[in-house]
Amino acid sequence: MSDHPALDIVELSKTYASGVQALRGVSLRVEPGDFFALLGPNGAGKSTLIGILSSLVNATAGDARVFGVSVRERRSEAMALLGLVPQEVNLNQFEKPLDICINQAGFYGIPRAVALPRAQTYLRQLQLWDKAQQPVRTLSGGMKRRLMIARAMMSEPRLLVLDEPTAGVDIEIRRSMWKFISAINRAGTTVILTTHYLEEAEQLCRNIAIIDHGRIIEHSSMKKLLAKLDIETLVLDLAEPHAAVLPQLPGIELHAVDPLTLEATVPRGHDLNSLFAALTLAGIVVRSLRNKSNRLEELFVRLVEGGKAVA
Amino acid sequence: MNAAGQLVAFGTVARREVARILRIWTQTLLPSAITMTLYFVIFGTLIGSRIGDIVPGVGYIDYIVPGLIMMAVVTNSYGNISSSFFSAKFGHYVEEMLASPMPGWILLAGYVAGAVLRGFMVALIVLAISLFFTRIQMHHAWVTLSTIVLTSIVFALAGFINALYAKKFDDVALVPTFLLTPLTYLGGVFYSVDMLGSPWRQISHANPVLYMVNAFRYGLLDISDMPLGLAYAVMLGFVVVLTLVALHLLRRGIGLRS
Numbered sequence: 422m423s424d425h426p427a428l429d430i431v432e433l434s435k436t437y438a439s440g441v442q443a444l445r446g447v448s449l450r451v452e453p454g455d456f457f458a459l460l461g462p463n464g465a466g467k468s469t470l471i472g473i474l475s476s477l478v479n480a481t482a483g484d485a486r487v488f489g490v491s492v493r494e495r496r497s498e499a500m501a502l503l504g505l506v507p508q509e510v511n512l513n514q515f516e517k518p519l520d521i522c523i524n525q526a527g528f529y530g531i532p533r534a535v536a537l538p539r540a541q542t543y544l545r546q547l548q549l550w551d552k553a554q555q556p557v558r559t560l561s562g563g564m565k566r567r568l569m570i571a572r573a574m575m576s577e578p579r580l581l582v583l584d585e586p587t588a589g590v591d592i593e594i595r596r597s598m599w600k601f602i603s604a605i606n607r608a609g610t611t612v613i614l615t616t617h618y619l620e621e622a623e624q625l626c627r628n629i630a631i632i633d634h635g636r637i638i639e640h641s642s643m644k645k646l647l648a649k650l651d652i653e654t655l656v657l658d659l660a661e662p663h664a665a666v667l668p669q670l671p672g673i674e675l676h677a678v679d680p681l682t683l684e685a686t687v688p689r690g691h692d693l694n695s696l697f698a699a700l701t702l703a704g705i706v707v708r709s710l711r712n713k714s715n716r717l718e719e720l721f722v723r724l725v726e727g728g729k730a731v732a
Numbered sequence: 733m734n735a736a737g738q739l740v741a742f743g744t745v746a747r748r749e750v751a752r753i754l755r756i757w758t759q760t761l762l763p764s765a766i767t768m769t770l771y772f773v774i775f776g777t778l779i780g781s782r783i784g785d786i787v788p789g790v791g792y793i794d795y796i797v798p799g800l801i802m803m804a805v806v807t808n809s810y811g812n813i814s815s816s817f818f819s820a821k822f823g824h825y826v827e828e829m830l831a832s833p834m835p836g837w838i839l840l841a842g843y844v845a846g847a848v849l850r851g852f853m854v855a856l857i858v859l860a861i862s863l864f865f866t867r868i869q870m871h872h873a874w875v876t877l878s879t880i881v882l883t884s885i886v887f888a889l890a891g892f893i894n895a896l897y898a899k900k901f902d903d904v905a906l907v908p909t910f911l912l913t914p915l916t917y918l919g920g921v922f923y924s925v926d927m928l929g930s931p932w933r934q935i936s937h938a939n940p941v942l943y944m945v946n947a948f949r950y951g952l953l954d955i956s957d958m959p960l961g962l963a964y965a966v967m968l969g970f971v972v973v974l975t976l977v978a979l980h981l982l983r984r985g986i987g988l989r990s
Contacts, residue, residue: 437990469990472990475827475831476830476831476989477827477830477831477989477990478989478990479985479989479990496833497733497833497834497835498833500831500832500833501733501833503831505827505831507824507827509824511823511824511825511827511828512823512825513820513823513825514823515752515755520748520751521828524744524748524828525828525832527740527741527743527744527745527747528741528744528745528828528829528832528833528834529733529737529741529832529833529834530733530734530736530737530738530740530741530833530834531737531740532740572828576832
């Protein structure tokens, strides 16, 4: 089984009864031990794909194999290898975190004697142990998200799928979740992450696929993908409102966002001296300079918008 | 999942159901106690004392005890599974089970076990209340016991199928109001089917609750309007058919998987 990829998706398609084609022949491979980002705009097909992996959605065609086990043909065995943290909070609001974790283990056939210490471990690691006996409805949004991760870990899956696990979570808790998930990955669990926080994917993931309109439009290593980015956008905060006419510069696109802010789109490797020289000549004083967005966000937007700039 | 794992999974679902029943006992156990006490007071003591023996040697209050117990078993086993499983669907936490390796039949068995246990608890409560009003000698313990179990299973399975199809809470409430209540009231709880004239007597024979109530009445009082063998055949027939339907729906993912 170790020779198999952690996830092998072949020509997966899904057409809902409404006629909506959510997936159109998606093929994807994730290697064991990978930390894999699956990105895409809303409605791209990410959640449908994850739904099929976790057997909550029936595929119209194609198959997904988890460590070589077909979800379609050997559902029970495939599910034993997979842990899911869904996008929507799907906890019983009247149950307690400890019971939820122990029950989750029970659904996987793990006896209570094994489940109890395991639940303690994961609830402690996710800073939820002091809430273990409180009804879920009394927990904050961030606590519920962490509880869903603890719940998914109860079966100690070989493949952990996280569908926007940090949505709506403050940065401090988000970082603690990153730390936990990274440690899980380092310990050998293959992780697939979907997120709208692209810096999260950039920091954590080694490989990436971008899905749009039910098709994979990019599938490579994070390093290779980021290397494709050939421009960056700089935001210039001005000391005073600028003049109506901006200087023209070869290779650099300069435009005004508002009277006190300019944006300069600069090819990678292009020197910035000519930009500042032209701005100085035009009497424009720059107070500060920053990148408009992270690199992955820049690429993501261009790929999804069908931009041709990526080589 | 091996047999030991399946047993753990079954125990988990069933235990979770029992925990829910006990956690919200004011909604699951208390209402039947109050309703049936009122039935015993009004129909048993106040009205029943003027009716006299409905069957020679059996007072009216004694006659209605088995029917009232079965009425409670029917509504509680049905209501337990339909509301619990639909809540799991509505709150999406049913996905915990659907995305696990647990086979569908274990999920069904766990929920049915929970509903049967609630049926049993309520039957014991109503039986205990009845002892404040009359003295009942159980004549056939195994018939009494097996009828409660089979009836609970039949209505638990029906409630499960209802919850699979339900899209909103109204869909779960409709069946008890428009189907279960008429079936139980017309199922020989308060009267002997022999008292009915034609064609109502013949029509009543199409009501499965009639067979359940009479089998249970035979177990408790040793009297029945229906042959016991036929009553068991009806109950077992419904168990088999509804089990096959529920498993088929689960396999197809009706109401659960997109």
